[in-house]
Amino acid sequence: MLFDDIIGQEPAKALFRQMVQSDRLPHALLFLSAPGSGGLALALALAQFLLCENGDGTNACGECNHCKKASKWIHPDLHFSFPTVGTNAISDHFLPQWREVLATNPYLEINDWLQHIGAENKQGNINKEECRSIIRKLSLKSFESPRKIMVIWLPEYLGNEGNRLLKLIEEPPAETTFILVAENQELILNTILSRCQLVKIPALQDEEVAAGLQQQKDIPAEKASAIAQLVAGNFNDALKATQQEESDQAVGFLDWMRRCYKGQPRELVEWVDGFAGLGRENQKHFLRYALHFWREFLVLKTLGPEQVRLREREKKTAQGMAKVIEIPQLEAIVSLLDECTYHVERNAHPKLLFLDTSIQINHIIKRWSAYQQLQERRSLIAGSR
Numbered sequence: 252m253l254f255d256d257i258i259g260q261e262p263a264k265a266l267f268r269q270m271v272q273s274d275r276l277p278h279a280l281l282f283l284s285a286p287g288s289g290g291l292a293l294a295l296a297l298a299q300f301l302l303c304e305n306g307d308g309t310n311a312c313g314e315c316n317h318c319k320k321a322s323k324w325i326h327p328d329l330h331f332s333f334p335t336v337g338t339n340a341i342s343d344h345f346l347p348q349w350r351e352v353l354a355t356n357p358y359l360e361i362n363d364w365l366q367h368i369g370a371e372n373k374q375g376n377i378n379k380e381e382c383r384s385i386i387r388k389l390s391l392k393s394f395e396s397p398r399k400i401m402v403i404w405l406p407e408y409l410g411n412e413g414n415r416l417l418k419l420i421e422e423p424p425a426e427t428t429f430i431l432v433a434e435n436q437e438l439i440l441n442t443i444l445s446r447c448q449l450v451k452i453p454a455l456q457d458e459e460v461a462a463g464l465q466q467q468k469d470i471p472a473e474k475a476s477a478i479a480q481l482v483a484g485n486f487n488d489a490l491k492a493t494q495q496e497e498s499d500q501a502v503g504f505l506d507w508m509r510r511c512y513k514g515q516p517r518e519l520v521e522w523v524d525g526f527a528g529l530g531r532e533n534q535k536h537f538l539r540y541a542l543h544f545w546r547e548f549l550v551l552k553t554l555g556p557e558q559v560r561l562r563e564r565e566k567k568t569a570q571g572m573a574k575v576i577e578i579p580q581l582e583a584i585v586s587l588l589d590e591c592t593y594h595v596e597r598n599a600h601p602k603l604l605f606l607d608t609s610i611q612i613n614h615i616i617k618r619w620s621a622y623q624q625l626q627e628r629r630s631l632i633a634g635s636r
C-alpha cells in the first residue's frame with residue numbers, strides 16, 4: 252500500500268516522511284485512530300515505505316521486491332499481530348484471512364474482523380501465546396530487509412498480557428519498528444502508552460470520504476457525497492453503505508437476467524416499464540454494476556470460483572450461467588452493455604433502448620448462431636453503404 256492509496260491524512264503522511272528523512276523515526280509509534288479513518292491503512296503504507304529500497308524519500312517505489320511483498324502483506328520482515336479467538340490461538344494462524352480482509356478493506360473495524368474469522372459472539376483477544384510469538388519473531392534476525400516491522404492492530408486487546416512486551420517496546424532489537432494502531436486510548440495499558448510516540452489520526456472530512464468513494468469504488472459524485480454525509484468521516488461505514496447499494500443492484504440485475512434468459516415478452520415489458528422510470532443516473536449505476544458482474548463472470552470462467560469477487564447468491568447465479576454462456580457470448584453481452592451505457596448518456600428513449608437490449612441478450616444466450624449471422628449481415632450492410 253502506498254501513501255497515495257490512502258484517503259486524506261496528509262499531516263500524518265508528512266510527519267512520517269519527515270521522521271524518515273531526518274532519521275528520527277521512533278522505534279515505537281502508536282496511532283490513535285478514529286474508527287474508519289485509516290489508521291491501519293496508514294500503518295501498512297508506512298511499513299512499505301520503510302521496507303522499500305528504491306524510494307525517493309517521499310514515497311515507496313511500489314515496484315521493488317520489498318514493495319511487491321509488502322503490498323501483498325507477505326514480506327518476511329513485516330509482522331502482524333491482531334485480536335484472535337480461541338485458546339492459544341496466535342495471529343499467524345489467521346494470516347490467510349488477514350490478507351484477505353486487507354485486500355478488500357484495510358479500513359475495517361474489529362467487528363468486521365471477528366465476523367470474518369467466524370468468531371460469532373466470542374470476544375477477540377491478543378493473548379499470552381501471541382505475546383510470546385511476538386517476542387520470538389523479533390528476536391530472530393531479519394530475513395530480506397535490514398529492518399523488521401511489527402504492526403499491532405488494536406493493542407487495546409492485549410489486556411495485562413501487554414506487560415510482557417514492555418521491555419521489547421522500550422528497547423527493541425536494532426532496526427525494529429513497532430507500529431501500534433489503536434482506537435481507544437483509555438483501554439491501552441499506560442505502561443505501553445508511555446513507551447510509544449503518539450500520532451493522532453483524526454476522522455476524515457466528508458469531502459475526503461466522498462472523493463475516496465469516487466476514486467476507489469467508482470461511485471457517482473452525487474451519491475458519494477450523500478453517503479459521506481451519513482458516516483461522520485468513517486470510511487468503513489461508507490464502504491458498507493455502498494455494498495448495501497451494490498447488493499440492491501445485484502437483486503435487480505439478477506431479476507433482469509432471469510427475465511432476459513426466459514425471454515417472455517410480457518415479463519420483459521413489465522421489467523422495462525419499471526426500469527425506465529428510475530432515471531438516468533440510476534440506470535447508469537445499474538449498468539456499471541452489470542459490467543462489474545460480467546467482468547467477474549470472466550474471472551470465474553478463466554481463473555475459477557476462488558478468485559471471484561461476488562457475493563454468494565450472485566456467484567451461484569454466475570456459476571449457473573457459466574454452463575450456458577461461453578466467452579464469445581460474454582464479449583457480445585459486454586459490448587452490448589457498453590453501447591447501452593453510451594446511449595443512456597445521450598438520452599436515448601429508455602423503454603426502447605432497454606427492451607431492445609433485453610431481447611438481444613436473450614438472443615445472445617439462447618440463439619447464439621442466429622445472433623452472429625444477424626450481426627454479420629448488419630456489418631455487411633453497414634460496409635456496403
Ligand SMILES: [Zn+2]
Binds near residue numbers: 317318
Ligand atoms: Zn519499493
